[in-house]
Each structure stands twice: as C-alpha cells, then as structure tokens.
Amino acid sequence: MNRSRRRMLQLLASAGVATPLGTMFGRNAAAAPSDVKALFVYVPDGVIPSLWHPTGSGGNLVLPSMSEPLAPVVDDLVFVRGLDMYAGGATHEGGVAKVLTGDSDVSLDVFLGEETGGGLAHRSVQLGVGSTFQGGGDKLISYISGSPISPDDDPINAFDRLFSGLTPGKGGGGKGPTLEQLRAGSVLDSAMDDIDRLQSVLGSAEREKLDVHLDALREVEQRVTGQITASCDKVVWNEEGYANSDADNYPTTYHREDNFGLIGKLQMDQLTLALGCGVTRVGTLSWSHAVSPTRIPETGATRANHDASHYGSDIAGEIANDFIAHRRWFMEQFTYLLERMRSIPDTGGSLLDNSIVFLCTEINDGNLHDHSDMPFVLAGGACGQLETGRSLDYRGTAGGENEAHTKLLVSISKMMGVDIDTFGYDGTGPGGLDGL
Amino acid sequence: MGLWLLSGCYEGNSAELEDAESTDSSTDGVGEEGDGSDSDAETPELSCEDGTPGPRSLRLLTRAEYANTMADLLGIEPPDVASVPLEPRVEGYDNNADASLVTARHVEAYMTLAQAAATVAVDSDAAGLAGCMPADPGCARSFVESFGARALRRPLTEDEVEHYLAQFDSDAADGDFYEGMRMGIEAMLISPGFLYRSEMGESVGAGLFRLTEWETASLLSYTFVGSMPDPELMAAAADGTLSEAEGIAEQARRLLDSPRGRERITMFATQWLETTTLQSANKDLEVYPDFSDEVRLAMIEEERRFVEHVVFDSEQSVEELFTAEYTFANDALAGFYGLPSPGSQELVRVDFPDGYERGGLLTLGSFLASHAHANETSPVGRGVTVRERLMCQPLSPPPPDVDATPPDVDPNATTRERYGQHSADPACAGCHTYIDPIGFGFEGFDGVGAFRTQENGMSVDESGSVEALIDAEGNATSVPFNGARELGQVLGANGEVQACVLEHYFHFVSGRSDLSEDECTLEQLGERLEESGGNLHEAFIDLTQLESFTLRTENSK
Numbered sequence: 001m002n003r004s005r006r007r008m009l010q011l012l013a014s015a016g017v018a019t020p021l022g023t024m025f026g027r028n029a030a031a032a033p034s035d036v037k038a039l040f041v042y043v044p045d046g047v048i049p050s051l052w053h054p055t056g057s058g059g060n061l062v063l064p065s066m067s068e069p070l071a072p073v074v075d076d077l078v079f080v081r082g083l084d085m086y087a088g089g090a091t092h093e094g095g096v097a098k099v100l101t102g103d104s105d106v107s108l109d110v111f112l113g114e115e116t117g118g119g120l121a122h123r124s125v126q127l128g129v130g131s132t133f134q135g136g137g138d139k140l141i142s143y144i145s146g147s148p149i150s151p152d153d154d155p156i157n158a159f160d161r162l163f164s165g166l167t168p169g170k171g172g173g174g175k176g177p178t179l180e181q182l183r184a185g186s187v188l189d190s191a192m193d194d195i196d197r198l199q200s201v202l203g204s205a206e207r208e209k210l211d212v213h214l215d216a217l218r219e220v221e222q223r224v225t226g227q228i229t230a231s232c233d234k235v236v237w238n239e240e241g242y243a244n245s246d247a248d249n250y251p252t253t254y255h256r257e258d259n260f261g262l263i264g265k266l267q268m269d270q271l272t273l274a275l276g277c278g279v280t281r282v283g284t285l286s287w288s289h290a291v292s293p294t295r296i297p298e299t300g301a302t303r304a305n306h307d308a309s310h311y312g313s314d315i316a317g318e319i320a321n322d323f324i325a326h327r328r329w330f331m332e333q334f335t336y337l338l339e340r341m342r343s344i345p346d347t348g349g350s351l352l353d354n355s356i357v358f359l360c361t362e363i364n365d366g367n368l369h370d371h372s373d374m375p376f377v378l379a380g381g382a383c384g385q386l387e388t389g390r391s392l393d394y395r396g397t398a399g400g401e402n403e404a405h406t407k408l409l410v411s412i413s414k415m416m417g418v419d420i421d422t423f424g425y426d427g428t429g430p431g432g433l434d435g436l
Numbered sequence: 437m438g439l440w441l442l443s444g445c446y447e448g449n450s451a452e453l454e455d456a457e458s459t460d461s462s463t464d465g466v467g468e469e470g471d472g473s474d475s476d477a478e479t480p481e482l483s484c485e486d487g488t489p490g491p492r493s494l495r496l497l498t499r500a501e502y503a504n505t506m507a508d509l510l511g512i513e514p515p516d517v518a519s520v521p522l523e524p525r526v527e528g529y530d531n532n533a534d535a536s537l538v539t540a541r542h543v544e545a546y547m548t549l550a551q552a553a554a555t556v557a558v559d560s561d562a563a564g565l566a567g568c569m570p571a572d573p574g575c576a577r578s579f580v581e582s583f584g585a586r587a588l589r590r591p592l593t594e595d596e597v598e599h600y601l602a603q604f605d606s607d608a609a610d611g612d613f614y615e616g617m618r619m620g621i622e623a624m625l626i627s628p629g630f631l632y633r634s635e636m637g638e639s640v641g642a643g644l645f646r647l648t649e650w651e652t653a654s655l656l657s658y659t660f661v662g663s664m665p666d667p668e669l670m671a672a673a674a675d676g677t678l679s680e681a682e683g684i685a686e687q688a689r690r691l692l693d694s695p696r697g698r699e700r701i702t703m704f705a706t707q708w709l710e711t712t713t714l715q716s717a718n719k720d721l722e723v724y725p726d727f728s729d730e731v732r733l734a735m736i737e738e739e740r741r742f743v744e745h746v747v748f749d750s751e752q753s754v755e756e757l758f759t760a761e762y763t764f765a766n767d768a769l770a771g772f773y774g775l776p777s778p779g780s781q782e783l784v785r786v787d788f789p790d791g792y793e794r795g796g797l798l799t800l801g802s803f804l805a806s807h808a809h810a811n812e813t814s815p816v817g818r819g820v821t822v823r824e825r826l827m828c829q830p831l832s833p834p835p836p837d838v839d840a841t842p843p844d845v846d847p848n849a850t851t852r853e854r855y856g857q858h859s860a861d862p863a864c865a866g867c868h869t870y871i872d873p874i875g876f877g878f879e880g881f882d883g884v885g886a887f888r889t890q891e892n893g894m895s896v897d898e899s900g901s902v903e904a905l906i907d908a909e910g911n912a913t914s915v916p917f918n919g920a921r922e923l924g925q926v927l928g929a930n931g932e933v934q935a936c937v938l939e940h941y942f943h944f945v946s947g948r949s950d951l952s953e954d955e956c957t958l959e960q961l962g963e964r965l966e967e968s969g970g971n972l973h974e975a976f977i978d979l980t981q982l983e984s985f986t987l988r989t990e991n992s993k
Binding site for chain 1: 493519523524537543595596600602607626713718722809844
C-alpha cells in the first residue's frame with residue numbers, strides 16, 4: 001500500500017483541496033475520467049466455459065446458455081477472455097485472494113478508493129449478499145494491507161452507514177454541528193489522540209496496523225462530523241419494506257436463503273444510489289463467496305452453487321443444469337444492476353455511461369478450479385473510454401501465453417484516472433490491455 | 437522422513453521439527469526507540485527449553501471477545517456484534533493477529549455499540565458507576581482512574597487520565613457530569629487500549645520484550661476465558677504474583693477450570709476440527725432424509741460435551757479424545773446413530789456396546805458431516821483434514837496445471853471406486869497417496885455421519901492406511917487400519933498426533949498462523965505432553981510456564 005500517497009490525499013482532503021463533491025455535479029461539460037465510478041461484482045465458483053463465452057463479433061454477439069440472460073445489456077458489455085491469473089495460490093481460495101489484488105496486498109477496489117475517495121463520504125464500499133455466511137471468512141476478495149475486508153451483508157446496517165447524515169435534515173448543510181456530531185467528533189478525536197500516543201511509545205512496532213486504524217478513524221470522522229457536505233436528496237430505497245427480525249437468530253434475517261434475492265436487490269439498489277449521488281466512487285458487490293453453499297430457491301436447483309459447479313464431464317447433465325440455472329440467475333441480477341445504472345442520470349449521460357463495471361469470479365471452469373482463460377466481463381462506458389458491445393480474446397497474446405489478468409486491473413485503474421503501470425503480478429510486462 | 441519431503445506435497449514446518457535451530461534472539465536493537473525500556477530488567481538468556489518468543493503484537497479482540505468484554509466491563513448483556521465485520525479466518529482460526537485490522541466499518545460499529553452500552557450503563561446506575569457524587573471534589577478523576585484501569589486493563593498514565601477527563605469539559609457534555617462520564621466511557625471503548633490486547637511488552641535488551649504483569653493478565657484471561665481479566669486476576673497482576681511462573685500457573689488453572697474456561701476449550705476444538713459451519717452446512721435431504729435439524733443441533737452439542745468431558749472430567753488425555761468408547765447423545769442422536777435410546781431430550785453420556793463402529797472424535801457426527809459434501813462423502817476432504825488438522829502436515833494445494841476434475845457421480849460405483857481411479861493416475865498419486873487411503877477409511881460413514889455398510893447396493897470397503905506416520909523413533913511408517921474407529925486408535929496413540937493438538941492450540945493461543953520460528957516452543961510442548969502421559973488439561977497450563985510465554989521479539993512485519 002502506498003501509504004505516503006494515501007496520507008497526502010487525506011491531507012488534501014482535510015484541507016479542502018480535493019475536488020469538493022458539490023462541484024462534481026450540475027456540471028454541463030461531458031464527464032471526464034476523474035468522474036468515472038468503478039463497480040466490482042463478484043459471482044462465485046467460475047463457469048462452464050463452453051456455455052459462457054459468446055460467439056460472433058461486435059454488435060452481433062451470440063450468447064450461450066450461461067451468459068444468455070445478459071442479452072438485454074449486451075451492447076453495454078465487453079466480454080474478455082484469454083486472461084490468466086498468474087502467481088499466488090491455486091483453486092478457489094487462491095483465486096479470491098488474487099482476482100482483485102493481482103497477488104499484491106491490496107485489492108483494486110480498495111486501492112482506487114484510497115486514490116480517488118479522499119473528499120468523499122466513503123472511499124470505497126464493500127457490500128455482500130450472504131458473503132460472510134457459512135464459512136466466508138477466508139474466501140473474500142477485497143484486501144487492505146494484506147488482510148481481507150469483510151463485506152457488509154446487512155443492507156439495513158449498510159444503508160445507515162451510507163446515507164444517514166447525508167439525507168436532508170440530518171446534518172450537513174452549514175447550520176453548525178449538531179450535538180450528535182459534536183459528541184462523535186469528541187470521542188473520535190480522543191481515539192485518534194490515543195493512537196498518536198501509542199505510536200509515539202511503540203515507534204515502528206505495529207505501525208502498519210495502527211496506520212490503517214488511524215485512517216479508518218479519520219474517514220469516519222469526516223463523515224460523522226459533517227465535513228462531507230454531500231446531499232443525496234432522492235434516496236428512494238427499500239420500497240419492499242425489508243426489515244431484520246430479532247426472531248432470526250441463526251441465520252440472521254439477511255442470511256436466510258429465502259431472502260437471498262431480495263437482499264441482492266437491496267444491495268444493488270443502494271450501491272447504485274451511492275455511486276449516483278457521490279457517496280463513493282468505488283463499490284464492490286460480493287454474491288455469496290467462493291465454494292458457495294448458497295442454493296437459490298428461485299432457480300429450482302436442488303444443489304448449492306458449489307456442489308453444482310462440479311458438474312463432471314456431462315455439461316447437459318442434471319448437475320450441470322443446476323450450475324447453469326444458478327449462473328443464469330446471477331446474470332439476471334447483473335442485467336438488472338446495469339439497467340438500473342442506465343436509469344440513473346449522471347453528468348452528460350447515465351451512471352452506466354460514466355462507470356466501469358468489472359464482473360469477476362475466482363476460477364475459470366467450476367469443475368476444474370483453474371485460473372486460466374478467466375471468464376471476465378467489463379460493462380459501462382467509463383466516460384467514453386470503453387467501447388462496448390464487443391468480445392475480446394487475449395489467448396496466446398503474451399508471447400504465446402495467455403495475457404495476465406492484472407493488465408485488465410491496470411486498465412480499469414487508468415479509466416478511473418489513476419495512472420499506474422502495474423498492479424501486482426507483472427510477469428507479462430507493464431501497462432494495460434491492448435485493444436481494450 | 438525424506439519420503440514426503442521429496443514428494444513436494446507438504447508445506448510448513450512440522451515435518452522439519454528435528455532440524456530446528458536454536459532461537460535466534462539477536463536483533464540489531466532497532467525498534468527500541470522510546471519504548472519505555474526498563475534498564476533495570478534482566479536480559480534473559482534463552483535456551484530451547486524456554487520456547488521461542490513470538491513477535492510483539494496488538495491483537496484486535498474477536499467479536500466474541502469484544503462482546504464478553506463489554507458485558508463484563510459494564511455489567512450489561514453481551515451486545516449483538518453482527519454489525520462488526522466478520523473476522524478473517526486464517527488456518528481455521530478467527531483471532532489472527534496480523535490479519536485482523538480496524539476498517540471504517542469497524543469504527544462505526546464500535547462507536548454505535550459503545551454509545552448504546554455507555555448509555556445503558558449510565559442510565560441504569562450512574563452513581564454506582566461513578567463511585568462518587570458529581571459534586572464531590574475529584575469525582576471525575578476517580579471515575580476515570582478506576583473505570584479506565586478496567587477498560588484498558590491496566591492503570592492509566594497521568595497523561596491518559598487528563599486526556600479522558602477532557603471529555604467532562606467538552607462542548608458536547610455541556611457541563612453535564614453524567615454526559616461527560618458517558619462520553620468518557622465511549623472514548624475509552626473505542627480506544628486502541630480497549631480494542632486491542634497488547635502484547636508489546638517492555639524492552640529487556642537483546643531485542644526481547646517482557647510483557648508487563650497487566651499484559652500477562654490479559655493474555656491469560658483472553659486465552660482461557662475469552663474476556664477481560666476479572667478482579668482476582670487484576671489483583672494478581674497488581675501484587676506481582678504474575679511475574680512468577682507459579683503465580684501464572686495458579687491463575688491459568690483457575691481460569692481454565694471455570695465454566696467459561698470449559699466453554700473456551702470447546703470453542704477452540706470447533707475451530708481446530710473445522711466444524712464451525714455445521715449449523716448451516718448444506719445437506720441434500722433427498723439423499724439424507726434422516727438428517728433432521730434436531731440431529732444436526734445434537735451433533736453440535738455432542739462435540740462440545742464430548743470434548744469438555746475428556747479434557748475436564750475424565751482422563752484428560754489425547755488418546756481418550758481419539759478412542760473414547762462413549763459419547764453424549766439424546767434420543768434423536770442415539771436413534772440416528774443406532775444406539776439404544778437414553779430416554780432423554782437432553783444429551784447424556786451413552787456408552788458404546790461391544791463391537792460398535794464408533795469411538796473418539798473421528799466418529800463424532802459433527803466431524804463426519806462437516807467434512808463431506810452435501811450429497812456424498814468426501815474422501816479427499818476428510819483425508820486432508822486428518823493430515824492438516826490432526827497430523828500437522830499441511831499440504832500444498834494441487835499445482836495449477838493439474839486437472840483436478842473430481843470423478844463423475846456414478847450410481848453403479850462406490851465413492852471409493854470413483855476416487856480410486858483418480859488416485860491411480862501417477863500425476864495425482866504423488867500427493868493423494870497421503871490423502872486418499874485415510875479418507876477411504878471413513879467410507880463407513882456417509883455425508884451426514886450415519887454408519888453404512890452399503891453404498892449404491894455395493895459393500896462399503898472401509899480399509900485404509902496412514903502413510904508417513906512418524907513413529908517414536910522418527911521414522912515414517914505405513915500403518916493399515918480398518919474403519920474410522922481404528923484410525924482413531926492409530927492416531928491417538930501416536931506421539932506426533934498428540935503433539936499436533938498442542939500445535940493447533942498454540943495457533944489459537946498466539947493468534948498466529950506461521951509457526952515456522954516456533955520449533956522450540958512446539959518441541960517443549962510435545963515433550964511436556966509426553967511426560968504427563970498425554971494429559972491435555974495439564975498441557976494447556978504448561979504452555980503458560982514456558983519462559984517465552986511472557987517474552988516477545990520485534991515484529992518483523
């Protein structure tokens with residue numbers, strides 16, 4: 001992690017030098033790379049490759065059964081294949097640890113959040129749908145300082161964090177701090193002083209851990225003391241009336257299998273709201289977790305996703321059918337997500353036009369656990385930087401080998417206006433993907 | 437020994453124990469800056485018998501530890517900690533010191549919980565909590581000093597007292613004493629001194645740091661009961677008792693034997709055996725119609741009762757853990773196991789009849805069902821679990837270029853036959869020789885832990901072998917067995933397997949996944965265990981008796 005750069009951003013932010021949120025909106029000019037939002041969407045356990053990759057070319061992509069539900073948004077997509085995830089560990093656990101990190105100690109979502117989110121309420125937002133249920137604690141995709149970040153699976157808790165204090169009448173707005181803000185500021189100041197005092201005693205020992213902690217305190221302080229003056233004034237969310245029930249002890253309400261779809265919708269809805277009104281520029285949505293024990297009732301499948309992903313050699317068999325049904329369901333949700341982003345106006349277009357969305361998973365073939373020829377998809381216009389409705393194939397393009405997926409991570413970063421040459425593994429050289 | 441080291445299947449250190457080098461305690465002295473080093477302290481001369489000091493660290497409380505601590509500190513019900521992010525799980529344990537970091541979401545959750553808890557505590561008994569009347573001179577100070585010493589688990593420095601007193605004078609408190617008190621509590625509850633267990637120690641030279649008595653008290657308390665030190669332990673820290681090994685042992689024993697201490701051991705066992713997710717593990721009820729919720733919950737309770745009984749109420753030995761000819765069951769579980777009904781809704785001890793197929797922890801329903809798929813057994817999963825969790829021989833994952841396709845489901849073959857084909861492939865057999873013959877030995881138990889003699893109309897073959905089992909002379913041996921019960925007898929009698937329990941316990945106690953520098957500690961624990969005839973209960977206390985228990989080195993991370 002580039003700590004000095006992160007600190008610099010914080011200093012700029014607290015001095016009011018970073019782009020104030022307000023100026024990002026209501027601008028008439030076309031959006032620039034510095035306005036691009038990034039959304040990372042993770043779906044577990046790979047695909048059946050022969051039923052995933054489209055055939056045909058630009059404007060005329062033919063989608064096989066697993067990707068077929070993406071048809072309504074196919075013109076907003078770039079299918080990317082031929083990328084390998086090199087280095088790092090193998091199978092599911094190795095895959096989640098590197099898909100967004102490239103085998104470095106920070107994931108791209110967290111990195112971009114640190115780089116771009118200094119003046120925003122949240123640098124990056126990690127939400128999940130059952131992502132920490134049933135053994136997810138060692139299979140997560142977002143990392144800070146080499147440690148996994150656990151996504152928030154509770155939509156109500158997440159909504160409070162993202163939008164309270166930003167909605168009209170609840171702070172912000174220049175009337176001086178509320179008593180609640182004064183109190184929060186006072187105890188947060190105290191905790192920051194405590195860390196300073198501890199660091200002066202400990203010197204370099206445990207510095208990284210305490211630096212991460214201090215950053216977290218600063219971020220929360222900005223938010224709860226009203227330094228962030230963003231206003232999301234059209235927050236319509238949870239018209240379904242979802243509520244957590246105290247009666248659901250285990251699993252919790254949001255981890256109940258029969259709520260999986262609804263929780264997914266609520267999380268997608270609030271992520272798009274948060275990106276749309278500038279609460280953050282970087283979001284991550286984790287559907288379940290690797291080796292997914294989730295069975296989605298709406299699919300009619302009898303097997304959980306991971307059990308179904310081991311479909312054997314028969315791609316027309318009963319087990320494969322369950323896997324296909326799950327993947328199709330996830331793609332229906334992804335289509336909903338993109339359509340929703342398209343419905344939200346943003347500078348010079350829609351939120352989708354001004355975003356880069358990365359749909360990823362941690363292995364290629366669910367039955368093989370391999371990290372080659374990964375089934376990735378990009379979506380959104382990235383403020384005119386990404387030409388969509390295409391399918392790209394990078395097999396054999398790195399001196400006969402498959403290209404490294406980290407080049408795709410570099411490309412995403414560049415589209416966000418964060419100019420880097422490498423991100424993690426750089427065994428096939430620096431730079432982003434050619435021809436993207 | 438060379439056999440499996442050459443095979444390239446193993447990672448980690450345990451197989452290389454005998455190559456252990458003595459502790460390298462020399463450092464260049466970097467990091468002693470401003471650490472309050474105590475120049476009077478004697479620099480210890482360490483030998484391998486003292487164990488290896490681990491790195492200095494600040495250990496974030498797990499969610500369970502946090503909830504217990506809040507409850508004990510404030511006299512409230514343990515708060516619901518679902519809003520605190522899930523701990524990263526490393527090597528199966530939820531308390532990894534390096535991996536547990538505080539993010540913004542943690543801070544927000546801690547703040548919300550602190551505010552709620554402080555409000556409840558102040559509203560219910562403000563005067564009692566303060567210990568004095570607001571009008572009394574020095575009341576705020578005496579509150580900060582006394583409450584702070586409990587919240588931070590050590591006396592406060594004068595700087596810190598002044599620091600927390602400032603909350604009473606803050607704009608937000610607006611002159612209201614109890615509001616100031618509430619904010620003082622909140623400030624302490626989100627301070628690093630509360631949220632982390634400090635194992636930083638004070639410099640004693642030679643790159644070594646000695647835990648303070650207060651840190652030792654916390655180490656003992658969180659190790660054995662998972663919460664803050666109680667008054668007796670704090671008193672032992674204050675009067676110097678904890679600077680002596682005997683004093684530490686006395687407190688360790690008291691805590692270990694307390695009701696919470698018993699519960700803590702069962703929690704360790706659940707993480708060690710990787711049975712933590714059984715409560716919600718997917719099982720295909722079309723394949724396993726008898727696996728009712730009642731049976732599932734009874735299995736979870738069975739494991740706890742069984743482990744607790746062995747460690748505290750019986751012979752306390754590892755061997756008994758692996759071979760006991762009894763378990764704890766209620767009517768539902770006994771029915772599932774085919775045992776005579778004990779006539780009880782509650783779990784009670786049930787002794788196995790002669791010739792019964794179960795015995796010891798390998799045949800606990802929780803272990804068998806946790807290490808299996810939703811609709812079939814998992815010979816590979818079970819074999820790997822035995823290797824890694826019970827034999828302490830961590831395996832490398834399959835290399836990326838290997839075709840790891842599991843065999844297709846086949847109604848005309850047994851699971852063993854299907855997987856047998858895959859391990860006949862020389863490319864796989866190199867590693868699976870160490871995995872599958874163990875896993876196949878479990879085939880007498882289906883994916884939910886029920887005994888079976890038939891699969892798909894064919895007889896189940898539950899013969900197996902343990903390859904590379906290290907015998908007392910340090911030789912790798914191949915030991916055949918028939919069925920999981922016999923496997924338990926083979927493993928339970930083996931010194932390496934016995935010591936492995938302590939290696940896992942040490943992961944749990946130290947909050948560290950990498951024990952490659954800890955050969956001396958592990959060797960010592962193994963030797964002491966052997967001397968006590970494999971007594972686990974005493975071994976847990978012995979761990980606190982190593983000189984290294986209260987020593988730390990500079991953290992290189």
